[in-house]
Amino acid sequence: MNIAIDGPAGAGKSTIARLAAKELDFIYVDTGAMYRAIALYLLDSHIDLEDEKAIKDSLPAVNINILYTGGVQHVFLNLQDVSAEIRSEKVGNAASKTSKLQCVRDKLLSLQREIAAKNDVIMDGRDIGTNILPNAELKIYLTASSDVRAKRRYDELKLSGEWPDYEKIKKDIEARDYADMNREIAPLKQAEDAVLIDSSEMSISEVVDTIVDLAKERR
DSSP states (O other): OEEEEEOOTTSSHHHHHHHHHHHHTOEEEEHHHHHHHHHHHHHHTTOOTTOHHHHHHHGGGOOEEEEEETTEEEEEETTEEOTTGGGSHHHHHHHHHHTTSHHHHHHHHHHHHHHHHHSOEEEEESSIIIIIOTTOSEEEEEEOOHHHHHHHHHHHHHHTTOOOOHHHHHHHHHHHHHHHHHOSSSOOOOOTTOEEEEOTTOOHHHHHHHHHHHHHHHO
């Protein structure tokens, strides 16, 4: 069984998908982490994120592997575990730019579909239900207001010892929303058969329970 969860940045997709996968004994596939891994490579290699040819030419040197330990996904970039490094704001913003490129999407599409074909998975991203897994048995569009999403990210960064700027975080989230929804290739949008869940006034456990219940119904 495949479950697709789409939605804007900061909606809690990764956290929700990870917990729901554990409840259902599914594999959680964080596609955003894959795009972040490529973005990290480009940043570390000092490749211009506006130069599509340079990015395309660099991709053959990028090797991404997904391994699972105790049901937890680990992302390896050229044999190095980068699961922590890819979570920075800088990498996230770079991934938002580069993930719209067809060459980057083609690099990861076969890997994502191969994992889904062989396992019960929950996969989250921007275009899972509309493009990556169009035949998923359950599709969710998870969203929340930009204020709520910015506050969640702000609190997350504070807990990690950083001194974030709330207004900058909110501005970045809104800019990422616009970019994701207006890109030419596989833009962020709700699939026609997706269930809309607005988590602005919901707890994490409430959202997880809703998805788990829907999955059991579809199964």
